[in-house]
Amino acid sequence: MSLNETNQIVEKLFPFVEKFIKEELDQTLLLDDVKDTAPCISFVTGDSRKFNFNVVDGYDGEFNFTIYYKVKNKDTKERLQATKTLNYIGVFFDEATQKGILPYLSDKDKAVRLEMVSNPTLNTREENGNIVYSAEYTFIYRHANKY
Numbered sequence: 609m610s611l612n613e614t615n616q617i618v619e620k621l622f623p624f625v626e627k628f629i630k631e632e633l634d635q636t637l638l639l640d641d642v643k644d645t646a647p648c649i650s651f652v653t654g655d656s657r658k659f660n661f662n663v664v665d666g667y668d669g670e671f672n673f674t675i676y677y678k679v680k681n682k683d684t685k686e687r688l689q690a691t692k693t694l695n696y697i698g699v700f701f702d703e704a705t706q707k708g709i710l711p712y713l714s715d716k717d718k719a720v721r722l723e724m725v726s727n728p729t730l731n732t733r734e735e736n737g738n739i740v741y742s743a744e745y746t747f748i749y750r751h752a753n754k755y
Contacts, residue, residue, distance in 0.1 A: 617671050620711040648676040666753035681737045691728040694743040698724025721748040
C-alpha cells in the first residue's frame, strides 16, 4: 500500500470515527496516545494489503487499525464498560456498512466495508491500576481501474 493511499485513508477514516465517538460517546478520540478513559485509535499500516487484483489496474485494499480504551480498574462494571464501548463501535461500523454511509475516499477509491475483526481483549495493566482494552478493526476499499 502506497504512502499516498495510507494518508488518504487515515485522513478520511479518522474524522469519520472521531465524529461517532464525539456524538455517541461524548468523548474525544485520540491518535496514538492512550490517556485516562479516552478512546485511542492506532493505524497498523504494516498489516494493510492489496488483494483481488484485476488485469486493468483495479484491486481491493484492506486497511487494519486498533482502537484502545482505558478504564480505571475500580470494579467489574468499569471493565465491562470498556468492552461494551469497543463492541458498540463495531456495531456502528456494521450499521454504517449496511446503510452505505462510509467515508468518501475519492472518485477512484470507494469504501466497501468497515468491521470489527477481533473481540475486545485486555491489552495492558498499568502500575496505577488502570486497564487498557483493545479491539482490531478493518476497512475494505475498492480501487477502480483506469477504464
